Amino acid sequence: MTGNASRRGLFGFFSRHGHASWRGRYRFSHLFLNFYFLVMGAFIAIVFAVDVLISIAVKGFADDYMRRFMRGTIFLIEEDLSRRPRSRWPQAIKELDKKFAYNLDIVDRWSLNLPTDQAERLDSGNLAVAVDGETLYHRLKQTSSILVVGPLSASRPDARWPRGIMSPELRVRLMTLALISVFLAIAVWFWIRPIGRDLEALRQTARNLGEGHLESRAPEALSSTFALLTETINGMAERIQHLIATRKALSSSISHELRTPIARMRFALEMIPEADEAERKRLLRMLDTDVEELDNLVDSSLVYARYERRQFESNLSPVRIVPWIEEKTNAVRILGHTLSLTVNTRGLPEDQEADIDPWSMSYALTNLLRNAIKYATSRIIVSAEVADGLIRVHVDDDGIGIPPGDRTQIFHPFTRLDRSRDRATGGHGLGLAIVRQVLRMHRGSASASDSPVLDGARFTLEWPIRSAAEKNPGGAAKPVL
Numbered sequence: 022m023t024g025n026a027s028r029r030g031l032f033g034f035f036s037r038h039g040h041a042s043w044r045g046r047y048r049f050s051h052l053f054l055n056f057y058f059l060v061m062g063a064f065i066a067i068v069f070a071v072d073v074l075i076s077i078a079v080k081g082f083a084d085d086y087m088r089r090f091m092r093g094t095i096f097l098i099e100e101d102l103s104r105r106p107r108s109r110w111p112q113a114i115k116e117l118d119k120k121f122a123y124n125l126d127i128v129d130r131w132s133l134n135l136p137t138d139q140a141e142r143l144d145s146g147n148l149a150v151a152v153d154g155e156t157l158y159h160r161l162k163q164t165s166s167i168l169v170v171g172p173l174s175a176s177r178p179d180a181r182w183p184r185g186i187m188s189p190e191l192r193v194r195l196m197t198l199a200l201i202s203v204f205l206a207i208a209v210w211f212w213i214r215p216i217g218r219d220l221e222a223l224r225q226t227a228r229n230l231g232e233g234h235l236e237s238r239a240p241e242a243l244s245s246t247f248a249l250l251t252e253t254i255n256g257m258a259e260r261i262q263h264l265i266a267t268r269k270a271l272s273s274s275i276s277h278e279l280r281t282p283i284a285r286m287r288f289a290l291e292m293i294p295e296a297d298e299a300e301r302k303r304l305l306r307m308l309d310t311d312v313e314e315l316d317n318l319v320d321s322s323l324v325y326a327r328y329e330r331r332q333f334e335s336n337l338s339p340v341r342i343v344p345w346i347e348e349k350t351n352a353v354r355i356l357g358h359t360l361s362l363t364v365n366t367r368g369l370p371e372d373q374e375a376d377i378d379p380w381s382m383s384y385a386l387t388n389l390l391r392n393a394i395k396y397a398t399s400r401i402i403v404s405a406e407v408a409d410g411l412i413r414v415h416v417d418d419d420g421i422g423i424p425p426g427d428r429t430q431i432f433h434p435f436t437r438l439d440r441s442r443d444r445a446t447g448g449h450g451l452g453l454a455i456v457r458q459v460l461r462m463h464r465g466s467a468s469a470s471d472s473p474v475l476d477g478a479r480f481t482l483e484w485p486i487r488s489a490a491e492k493n494p495g496g497a498a499k500p501v502l
Contacts, residue, residue, distance in 0.1 A: 052217045057209045061202060092148065094121065095159050095170060102161065102168075110166075126169040133158065133167060143167070215243030223247065223254060235262040282311040324384075324455055337376040337463075342405060342412060343369055349383055350403050353390045361400045368406030375412045375486045377463060382482075385459040385467070388452045389416040389480045396420035400475055411465070413483040417472040428469040432457040460484060 098117055105113050110127055118125040133140075135149055135158070143149035149158040156171035219242045229237035238258060242251040289304040289311075296304060343366045350364050393401045397418035405414045423431065434454040453467070460467045465484025472479040 052220075053210060053213050056213055057206055060209060061205060064201070064205070065198075091157055091170060094123070095148065095157065095168065098125065098168065098170075099159065099161060107164075107166075123170050124172065127161075127166050128169055130160070130165045130167055216246060219244050219247040219251065223251065226254060226258070230258055230261070235265060279315070282315050286311045324451075336378045338379065339374040340377050340379060342366075342373050342375050342414075343371055345377075345379075345383075346386070346403060346405055346414065349386050350390065353387060353394065356391065357394045357397075357401065359399075360394060360397055362394075363400070363402045365402060365404040368404065369412075370407075373407065373412075375484070377484070378459075381459045381462065385456040385482060386414065386416075388456050389482070392416075392452060392480070393418040393420075393478075397477065402474055407486070410486055411483045412486055413481055416480045417475045418477040419472070419475040420477040422471060422476070422478045423469050431469060432467060456482070 098121070101117065102110055102113060114125045114127055130143075133143075135143065135151070139149040139151075139158075143158050143160055146160060150156070151158070151171070156169060159168045159170070160166075161168055222239050222242075226237050226239040235258065238255050239251045242248040286308055289308050293301055293304050346366060347364055350362060354362050390401070390403070393416050397420050400419045402417045403415070404417070405412065407413075432453045434451055456467045460482055463484040465482065468481050468483075470479050470481065
């Protein structure tokens with residue numbers, strides 16, 4: 022109840038004080054219009070810029086082509102005019118304009134304002150091109166009159182097109198632009214629709230998680246753009262949910278475990294003032310034992326919590342297994358007193374190496390050895406072997422063994438068998454849970470079974486010889502969730 026109330030209070034605080042920042046949602050129309058106008062604006066700007074650049078780049082070629090193309094026509098017009106009196110040239114120009122449809126005219130030389138290079142070409146008898154590239158000028162022989170041909174493009178003024186009505190060229194451009202806009206809108210709509218849906222789904226999932234609904238998960242992404250983000254958020258949500266559940270279970274279990282030593286300490290403190298000297302010493306020893314038990318409980322809980330929230334990191338290093346097992350076994354041999362502690366590594370090559378995190382794996386093996394010493398009657402055998410790319414380390418004892426129904430449960434935190442609840446064996450049920458976490462970090466497992474060599478229990482640690490990163494060069498190992 023306390024954990025639930027705490028969680029509701031915590032998330033309730035953020036819901037009350039952070040709800041304003043969670044208002045609103047991703048609107049598909051806004052996403053579509055913003056992206057569409059951005060793309061369309063960029064497209065029009067690019068087309069305009071490319072058109073200008075192409076016009077500048079090919080202007081010289083276009084002018085030269087126009088001169089060559091129109092030279093024959095202008096020569097025929099000039100020959101026709103030369104056979105008529107100059108007084109009839111205006112009428113003749115109108116007749117020729119109807120035949121050629123080139124928008125012909127005759128103007129005086131002084132009325133033209135041409136660039137210097139084109140003016141020089143005109144005065145020397147060559148064809149000149151206007152700045153717009155659509156109009157040609159030719160000086161008629163032995164006169165100051167200039168024959169004007171053009172504009173030649175479809176956008177030129179024409180009597181057939183009333184004033185105020187768009188020219189054919191402009192109509193074609195607008196129709197082309199309209200078609201491009203429609204097809205682009207359809208393409209953007211089909212592209213942005215799954216993105217808008219994925220963004221809204223991720224926003225809603227994040228909001229639900231922020232409000233304390235840790236079971237919320239983002240649906241499968243419609244767009245491949247957000248597939249990895251969706252997978253990451255769901256993995257994060259699972260990790261958070263697992264950590265919070267672990268924290269609640271750990272807090273509840275620790276609270277329960279603290280009650281017994283605290284009750285004994287309170288009883289001892291109440292008895293000390295009325296006890297005689299011998300009884301006082303016994304009570305003080307009991308207090309000291311209870312303080313040590315509390316210290317061990319806190320230390321074990323912190324170690325377990327650290328491993329529970331720790332993600333796999335590439336802290337592995339190659340270690341020669343035979344010397345390592347012998348070293349860890351010899352370190353705890355003194356705790357066995359009269360027990361026979363034997364090491365059998367004949368199943369391993371002498372130079373066999375495996376990737377381990379030396380500190381955490383040493384903790385796991387030492388924990389199993391201490392556990393065997395606690396329950397063994399007279400003999401303990403530590404052995405190792407290689408099979409299917411795995412290192413297997415076995416710790417056998419001749420104790421009373423573990424019932425089949427309890428062999429999985431004993432690796433859960435704060436799980437102890439009835440026979441270990443007395444103060445003679447002690448412990449809080451966290452040692453084997455830590456061992457399981459260590460082996461998970463190594464992509465391995467810890468298990469319990471009947472001992473095939475002694476009439477007791479066998480605990481087995483197994484993990485790959487090489488780390489996941491070395492099995493897949495260039496790829497990092499994934500975190501254990």
